[in-house]
Amino acid sequence: MMRKLLLSGIVSAGLLFAGGACADESTVNVLYAGSLVNLMERSVGPAFEKATGLHFSGYAAGSNKIANEIKGKLRRGDVFISASPKVNAGLMGPANGDHVGWYVNFAESPLMIGYHPQSRFAADFKSKRWDQVLQEPGIRIGRTDPKLDPKGAFTVDMMTKAAQLYHQPDLVEKTLGDPENPAQVLPEETLVGRLQSGQLDAGFFYSTETSDLKIPALRPARELQAKASYTLTILNDAPNQTGAARFVDFLLSDTGRALLKQHGVEVIKPTVTGNVQAVPPSVQAVTDAAP
CATH class of the missing domain: 3.40.190.10 (Periplasmic binding protein-like II)
Structure with missing residues (x-):
């Protein structure tokens, strides 16, 4: 009887843990370079929420610091915005944990x-x-x-x-x-x-x-x-892949690019580096359409 209770408790705990690990598809967690705090929290985030009905949740820090936290499994997110392509390169490939398969250069500062x-x-x-x-x-x-x-x-x-x-x-x-x-x-x-x-x-x-x-x-x-050469990507283990794609689509859209310009960011033609086949179709479309 005691053994059945113990097993039941373990299974219940496992189910609770699994449930806690499920993605909240109404929230998009964006990890971004700290230089973009004002832009993300006061402009892009609120505009994204208004346009999509999804919730923006941001975390700002130095790009390398965020990358180290991702590699150390100390932090998970859906979208990662870095201030240098080199940071993304350090997250690509099996030797680096295969956290990133592609990234888009989209702005400079x-x-x-x-x-x-x-x-x-x-x-x-x-x-x-x-x-x-x-x-x-x-x-x-x-x-x-x-x-x-x-x-x-x-x-x-x-x-x-x-x-x-x-x-x-x-x-x-x-x-x-x-x-x-x-x-x-x-x-x-x-x-x-x-x-x-x-x-x-x-x-x-x-x-x-x-x-x-x-x-x-x-x-x-x-x-x-x-x-800075700003890049963005959807992390390979992003809990909310669909929401992440919608955020990237928004940021690279005419509306998103206009917000970037308003905040002093030099917008450039988006270019994809890495596994182009892994880029979501909607992201590829908005990247191709951007001037």
């Missing part, structure tokens, strides 16, 4: 140097070259972790190139310090807020962030240009 308009260094940004201002005593600089976020890696790379362009061998050390300097490195999803609140004087941001939130910003010389 250059790296900028943004500053707080009330900072005591604000006037200097208008009269001096930006790298000179970043070396001034007491300036508080914010950036993201180069190991967890492409923007952080772009920042270090851009400063290294600037050191060569401006013939300042110690520029990186004077402005950034160690690549993972804890006095500067912040989570991508909180960096903008820290600048807006006055806790930072300046930082490195994509144009979508500075344009969208009216942050005064400077664009570095063409030789130093770095930019």
Whole structure:
């Protein structure tokens, strides 16, 4: 009798677990690069819900951080939006867990140097070259972790190139310090807020962030240009494949692309990388139709 009760309990627990694992087809879970927080939460998400009747649930963080959580089975989602194609490549193939089979490049956003308009260094940004201002005593600089976020890696790379362009061998050390300097490195999803609140004087941001939130910003010389290359994909183990396809369709539609442009994102012709045959027909159609 006791054995039957134990077996019954195990079966019941298993059924409860299986039921909990079932996808909620009314919700689309979107994992996205932290630089897109304002765009996704205040614009794309609400517009998608209004257009489809589905619920948008977003999670923002550095692209590499999200990829590591996916690989470590710490986080599941339906759609993954990254700021670099390299991040997707690290999720493709059996050796990388086969989490991604294809991805679409759909937008770009250059790296900028943004500053707080009330900072005591604000006037200097208008009269001096930006790298000179970043070396001034007491300036508080914010950036993201180069190991967890492409923007952080772009920042270090851009400063290294600037050191060569401006013939300042110690520029990186004077402005950034160690690549993972804890006095500067912040989570991508909180960096903008820290600048807006006055806790930072300046930082490195994509144009979508500075344009969208009216942050005064400077664009570095063409030789130093770095930019986010936004990609999106439906994860192979997405619980809600149908809802994921509808979200991708919406984001790549004329309406979605218009929203991207409104938030300072440079929209490009969508291109598919990877297994094209695995792309849902509706996504392939909207990709082909996009100008």
